[in-house]
Amino acid sequence: MHQGDPYSPTGSYYECVACQARTVSDDHLGSCPDCGEPVRNLAVPRE
Structure with a gap:
């Protein structure tokens, strides 16, 4: 289970x-x- 979204515009996050x-x-x-x-x-933006 993930705790919050670790996304940051300065990092390269992949899921x-x-x-x-x-x-x-x-x-x-x-x-x-x-x-x-x-x-x-x-x-990368997703719809």
């Missing part, structure tokens, strides 16, 4: 589309380090 794990990385992530599924960049 896994499958397990919702969140990871901070300076490099572009292509997959979740926990389960290997795709991740999305939380800084």
Whole structure:
């Protein structure tokens, strides 16, 4: 369970589309380090 949204405009936060794990990385992530599924960049607006 997540406690609050760790999003910050100065960080690169990624969220896994499958397990919702969140990871901070300076490099572009292509997959979740926990389960290997795709991740999305939380800084990219979603509708």
